[in-house]
Amino acid sequence: MKLFKVITLIAGCILLSLSHSFGQQVPQYSQYIFNPVFINPAYAGYKQQLYLQSYYRKQWTGVTGSPETFAVAGDTYLADSQLGVGGQFLTDKLGAQRTVSAYGNLAYHLRLSDTKFLSFGVGAGVVNSQLDGSMLNPDMDNDPSIPLSRERITYPDLKLGLFLYDESYYIGVAADQMLSSVVDFDKGDVMVQPKPHLYLTGGYHFDINYNLSFVPSIMYMDDFKAPARLDANAALIINDAVWLGAGYRFGIDMPGREIQEGLQKSTALIGMVQVQIRESLRLGYAYDHTISGFSVGSFSTHDISIAFLFPPKRVRLVSPRFF
Numbered sequence: 001m002k003l004f005k006v007i008t009l010i011a012g013c014i015l016l017s018l019s020h021s022f023g024q025q026v027p028q029y030s031q032y033i034f035n036p037v038f039i040n041p042a043y044a045g046y047k048q049q050l051y052l053q054s055y056y057r058k059q060w061t062g063v064t065g066s067p068e069t070f071a072v073a074g075d076t077y078l079a080d081s082q083l084g085v086g087g088q089f090l091t092d093k094l095g096a097q098r099t100v101s102a103y104g105n106l107a108y109h110l111r112l113s114d115t116k117f118l119s120f121g122v123g124a125g126v127v128n129s130q131l132d133g134s135m136l137n138p139d140m141d142n143d144p145s146i147p148l149s150r151e152r153i154t155y156p157d158l159k160l161g162l163f164l165y166d167e168s169y170y171i172g173v174a175a176d177q178m179l180s181s182v183v184d185f186d187k188g189d190v191m192v193q194p195k196p197h198l199y200l201t202g203g204y205h206f207d208i209n210y211n212l213s214f215v216p217s218i219m220y221m222d223d224f225k226a227p228a229r230l231d232a233n234a235a236l237i238i239n240d241a242v243w244l245g246a247g248y249r250f251g252i253d254m255p256g257r258e259i260q261e262g263l264q265k266s267t268a269l270i271g272m273v274q275v276q277i278r279e280s281l282r283l284g285y286a287y288d289h290t291i292s293g294f295s296v297g298s299f300s301t302h303d304i305s306i307a308f309l310f311p312p313k314r315v316r317l318v319s320p321r322f323f
Contacts, residue, residue, distance in 0.1 A: 042121025045084015123159035
């Protein structure tokens with residue numbers, strides 16, 4: 001009961017701090033179950049070994065200026081202090097806008113039992129956002145709100161997160177762009193101003209038999225302005241080496257939030273595969289196919305992730321790490 005009160009209190013503080021957010025502007029991660037650190041800084045140190053990972057996503061292939069994301073991250077665990085430490089670098093392009101960011105992550109892993117932990121994480125970083133006005137085609141000539149060349153702004157950012165995990169499940173809550181209210185974006189009408197987003201994630205590992213496991217997972221994302229988004233996925237694990245999964249992403253109508261007339265909530269089907277090539281090397285791939293939300297047709301998205309887990313100098317794990 002005491003643990004539940006702590007989680008509720010911290011989650012409530014995060015929710016209150018997000019009450020004035022607008023518009024989703026952050027990258028999507030179809031492979032969130034394989035790469036939680038890009039969403040939640042409290043994941044740093046979860047593997048209890050030096051863990052390096054990279055992620056590339058090309059969204060809506062065939063559409064000029066569609067979103068493109070590349071990210072790399074690394075983290076490790078300091079057993080004596082029960083701290084997870086790490087960092088990450090991300091570049092995200094959308095049309096004329098490009099964002100480059102770098103973060104340092106720190107997480108404290110509180111042991112609740114032999115296999116259960118609750119980690120508290122913070123990610124502090126800096127973001128550089130730029131808009132190339134030469135790539136835009138305004139409706140009117142000499143539009144004063146559109147820069148004639150590149151417009152840049154650099155600002156600090158803060159991420160917060162909680163990560164509760166055991167040998168068979170995890171539950172996470174995180175928020176990003178927490179310092180957006182102190183950023184002065186006097187850069188014209190088309191420079192996108194960052195606003196906080198909330199993430200709720202969870203997954204569970206079921207053993208079906210000796211060679212087969214089943215893992216359902218979800219990710220809920222909300223900016224408290226547009227419709228919320230939910231990813232619901234399920235995967236089979238064969239011989240602890242091959243993951244075969246599928247998912248469905250859809251928007252959720254929330255009270256008091258209106259969608260502009262003529263637009264639809266985006267929905268997509270997702271297929272995923274992950275292969276443990278060696279004990280330390282993992283390769284993942286996801287394919288998204290948008291089935292609604294665009295009047296011009298349906299588009300596909302591809303993302304690839306690669307991760308390497310360095311062998312430990314001494315055995316510390318008391319339970320397997322499935323996520």
